[in-house]
Amino acid sequence: MKKMIIVGGGAAGMMCGVKAAGRYEVTIIEKNEKLGKKLFITGKGRCNLTNNSDEEEFLRNVVNNYKFLYSSIYSYNQSMVMEDFESWGLKLKTERGSRVFPVSDHSSDVLKTLEERLRKKKVKILLNTAVTGLCIDVDETESGHTKKVTGVYIGNRKLEADVVVLATGGLSYPQTGSTGDGFLFFKESGMENLVTDIFPALCPLVIRQSFCHDMMGLSLRNVKARVEFIPNEVTKKNKMKKLYEEQGEMLFTHFGVSGPLMLSASSYIAAFIRSRSLQCVNAFFRDIDGRIMIYVDLKPALSYDELDRRVQKDFEKFSNREFMNSLSELLPRLMIPVVVHESGIKAEKKVNLITHEERQKLIHVLKNFTMEVAGFKGFSEAIISSGGINVKAIDAGTMEVKECSGLRVCGEMIDVDALTGGFNLQIAWSTANLAAQ
Numbered sequence: 194m195k196k197m198i199i200v201g202g203g204a205a206g207m208m209c210g211v212k213a214a215g216r217y218e219v220t221i222i223e224k225n226e227k228l229g230k231k232l233f234i235t236g237k238g239r240c241n242l243t244n245n246s247d248e249e250e251f252l253r254n255v256v257n258n259y260k261f262l263y264s265s266i267y268s269y270n271q272s273m274v275m276e277d278f279e280s281w282g283l284k285l286k287t288e289r290g291s292r293v294f295p296v297s298d299h300s301s302d303v304l305k306t307l308e309e310r311l312r313k314k315k316v317k318i319l320l321n322t323a324v325t326g327l328c329i330d331v332d333e334t335e336s337g338h339t340k341k342v343t344g345v346y347i348g349n350r351k352l353e354a355d356v357v358v359l360a361t362g363g364l365s366y367p368q369t370g371s372t373g374d375g376f377l378f379f380k381e382s383g384m385e386n387l388v389t390d391i392f393p394a395l396c397p398l399v400i401r402q403s404f405c406h407d408m409m410g411l412s413l414r415n416v417k418a419r420v421e422f423i424p425n426e427v428t429k430k431n432k433m434k435k436l437y438e439e440q441g442e443m444l445f446t447h448f449g450v451s452g453p454l455m456l457s458a459s460s461y462i463a464a465f466i467r468s469r470s471l472q473c474v475n476a477f478f479r480d481i482d483g484r485i486m487i488y489v490d491l492k493p494a495l496s497y498d499e500l501d502r503r504v505q506k507d508f509e510k511f512s513n514r515e516f517m518n519s520l521s522e523l524l525p526r527l528m529i530p531v532v533v534h535e536s537g538i539k540a541e542k543k544v545n546l547i548t549h550e551e552r553q554k555l556i557h558v559l560k561n562f563t564m565e566v567a568g569f570k571g572f573s574e575a576i577i578s579s580g581g582i583n584v585k586a587i588d589a590g591t592m593e594v595k596e597c598s599g600l601r602v603c604g605e606m607i608d609v610d611a612l613t614g615g616f617n618l619q620i621a622w623s624t625a626n627l628a629a630q
Contacts, residue, residue: 194217194218195216195217195218195355195356196217196218196219196220196353196354196355196356197213197217197218197219197220197354197355197356197357197358197629198219198220198222198344198345198352198354198356198357198358199213199219199220199221199222199357199358199360200222200324200345200357200358200359200360200361200374200375200378201221201222201223201359201360201361201362201374201375201604202221202222202223202225202228202229202318202320202360203228203229203230203231203232203360203362203370203371203604203621204229204231204232204307204604204618204621204622204625205360205362205603205604205605205621205622205624205625205628206221206223206228206358206360206603206604206625207221207228207229207232207307207308207311208307208621208622208625208626208629209358209360209603209625209626209628209629210311210314210316210629211307211310211311211314211316211629212625212626212629212630213358213628213629214311214314214315214316215314216629216630217355217356217629218317219314219316219317220316220317220318220319220352220354221311221316221317221318221319222319222322222324222345222347222352223318223319223320223321223322223370224321224322224323224324224370224374225320225321225369225370226320226321227320228304228307228308228318228320229304229307229308230369230370231362231366231369231370231371232300232303232304233300233301233304234300234366234369235300235576235618236294236300238299238300239294239295239298239299239300240294240295240299240300240302240303240304240618241292241293241294241613241614241615241618242274242278242285242293242294242295242303242615242618243271243274243275243293243615243618243619243622244271244290244291244292244293244614244615244616244619245271245272245275245287245291245292245293246271246291247270247271248266248267248270248271250291251266251270251271251611251616251619252266254611254612254614254616255609255610255611255616255620256394256460256461256464256579256610256611256612257464257467257579257608257609257610258584258608258609259609261584261587261589261607261609262589262609262620262623262624263589264589264590264627265589265592265620265623265624265626265627266619266623268623268626268627269622269623269626269627270623271293271615271619274619274622274623275293278303278306281306281309281310282306282309283295283302283303283306284296284297290614291614291615292614292615293615322347323347323374324345324346324347324374324378325346325347325348326345326346326378326381326382327342327344327345327346327357327378327381327382327600328342328343328344328345328346328351328353329341329342329343329382329597329600330342330343339598340382340596340597340598340600341597341598341599342354342356342357342597342598342599342600343599344357345357354599355599356599356600356601357599357600357601358592358601358602358603358628358629359375359378359600359601359602359603359606360375360602360603360604360606360625360628361373361374361375361378361606362375362604362605362606363391363577363578363580363581363605363606364391364393364572364575364578365393365394365396365572365575365576365577365578365605366572366573366575366576367572367573368573371578371605373391375582375602375606376388376391376581376582376606379582382597384586384594384596384597387582387583387586387594387596388581388582388583389467389580389581389582389583389608390467390580391578391579391580391581392463392466392467392569392578392579392580393459393463393569393570393571393572393574393575393578393579394459394460394463394575394576394577394578394579394610395456395457395459395460395575395576395577395610395612395613395617396456396459396463396569396570396571396572396574396575396576397446397448397449397450397451397455397456397459397569397570397574398449398450398451398455398458398459398462398487398566398568398569398570399448399449399566399567399568399569399570400448400449400450400487400564400565400566400567401564401565401566401567402564402565404531404534404535405445405446405447405448405449405450405564406447406448407527407530407531408445408527408528408531409445409446409447410444410445410446410527411444411445411525411527411528412442412443412444412445412452413442413443413444413445413452413489413491413525414441414442415440415441415442415493415494416440416441416442416443416454416489416490416491416493417438417439417440417489417490417493418437418438418439418440418441418443418454418455418458418487418488418489418490419435419437419438419487419488419489419490420435420436420437420438420458420461420462420485420486420487420488420566421433421434421435421436421485421486421488422434422436422465422481422483422484422485422486423483423484423485423486424482424483425482425483425484426482434465436458436461436462436465436485437457437458437461437462439454439457439458440454440493441453441454441457442454443455443489445527448570449564449566449567449570450487450564451570453613455487456576456613457612457613458487459569459575460579460610460611460612462485462566462569463569463579464579465485466481467579467580469481484565484566485565485566486563486564486565486566487563487564487565487566488561488562488563489561489562489563489564490559490560490561490562491524491559491560491562492559492560497556497560500556500559500560501552501553501556503523504523504552504555504556504559505552507519507520507522507523508544508545508547508552511544512543512544512545513543513544513545514543514544515540515541515542515543515544516533516538516539516540516541516542516543516544516547517529517530517533517540517541519544520532520533523559532555532558532559532562535558535562535563536551536554536555536558537551537554538551538554538555576613576617577605577610577617578605578610579608579610580608581605581606581607581608581609582594582602582606582607582608583608584607584608584609587602587607590627591627591628591630592607592624592627592628601628602624602628603621603624603625603627603628604620604621604624604625605617605620605621607620607624
C-alpha cells in the first residue's frame with residue numbers, strides 16, 4: 194500500500210487522515226503535544242463545525258476564490274459532513290444562521306470524534322514532532338524539469354512517502370502552532386512564487402479615533418455598517434469604493450471594534466488591500482493612498498425623516514433638560530457622550546434651544562456614525578488568515594500542487610477564506626477530503 198504523510202494535525206489534517214486511511218498507509222505528524230489545538234478553541238470552545246445550508250449559500254459566503262472550491266464542496270458538502278459526524282456518534286444541532294454545533298456545546302467532543310476515527314482506522318500519529326523540510330526530487334527533461342515529493346525531513350532523518358499532504362494552517366492564532374511552516378517549506382523548495390501575500394482576516398479592527406476606548410465593552414445589535422475606501426484624490430483610476438455593507442452586531446473595544454459585523458468587514462478589507470497590491474505592515478495600513486472608513490447606521494429601521502420625528506418627540510419630552518441628558522431613551526449610556534461630541538452640539542445646551550440645523554447634524558451622526566480604520570488587530574486575534582498557496586498553482590480536483598507531483602495541500606494553507614458561520618471549517622473538511630483521494 195502506498196504511504197501518505199500528513200503534516201499538521203488540525204481540522205484539515207485529521208479529516209484527511211480519516212478519509213485517506215484504507216487507501217494509503219497514513220501517518221500524521223504534529224509538532225504540538227496533541228492534535229487539534231486550534232479546533233479546540235473554535236466557536237469560543239463550542240466548535241461551529243459547518244453551516245447547514247446548500248452549496249450555493251456556502252459559496253456566497255466565500256470571500257476569496259470561491260470558484261476554486263466547486264469540486265471540493267460538491268464532492269463533500271455540508272450535509273455529507275453532518276451525516277459523517279453523526280454516523281461517527283457525534284450528535285449535532287443547528288442554531289441561528291444555520292450554524293451547526295455539537296449538542297454538547299463542547300469542541301472537545303468534535304476532537305474526540307476525529308481522534309477515535311483515526312484510531313479505528315489505524316492512522317499512525319507522531320506528536321511533539323516537527324517536520325523541518327520536504328524531500329523533493331528534480332528530474333531534468335527536454336521541456337524543463339519536474340518535481341516529485343518523496344517524503345519529509347524530521348531533523349536529519351527522512352521519512353519516505355508517495356504522497357505528502359501539507360495541512361499546517363495559515364498564520365492565525367500562532368499560539369496554537371499556526372506559524373506558517375507550510376509556506377516556509379514552499380519557499381525552501383524553490384516554490385516561493387506560489388505563496389501569495391497573507392493578511393489577518395475575520396479579525397478585530399483598530400480604529401484611529403480614541404472614543405472607542407470610552408465605549409469599551411458596549412455591544413450594539415441590529416446596526417448597519419458600511420465600509421468604504423476613500424482615495425486621497427478622486428480620479429478615474431482611483432475611485433471611492435464600497436467594500437462591505439451588512440446589518441448585525443458589533444462590539445467596541447479598547448483599541449477599536451470587533452463582533453460579527455466587524456469581523457466580516459475585516460475580511461473584505463483584507464481582500465481589497467490584496468487586490469490593490471497595497472501594503473499592510475505589522476497589521477497596520479501603509480501607503481494605501483486613501484482612507485478606509487466605517488459608517489454605522491445606529492437606527493437602520495428608521496428613515497431620516499422617521500428618526501427626526503423620533504428625536505423631536507424626545508426633545509419635546511425633555512425640553513427643559515440639557516442636551517447631554519436628553520438621549521437616554523435613544524442611545525446606550527456609554528455612547529451618549531461620544532454622540533454628543535460628534536454632533537457638535539454643546540452638552541449643556543438646553544434642548545428647547547437646539548436649532549433645526551443642529552438637530553439635523555445629530556440625525557446625520559446617528560445614521561452615519563463614522564470611524565476610520567487604522568489596521569487589523571493582528572494574526573494573534575484573527576480567526577483565519579487571508580492568502581496562502583495560490584489557487585492557480587493547485588489542481589482543484591485533487592489538491593495536488595501542479596509543480597510538484599505527490600505534494601498536496603488542504604485547509605487554511607490555500608488562498609480561500611470565508612465569513613464566520615462554519616464556512617471556513619467546511620473548507621477544511623472539503624479540501625481535506627479531496628486531498629485524501
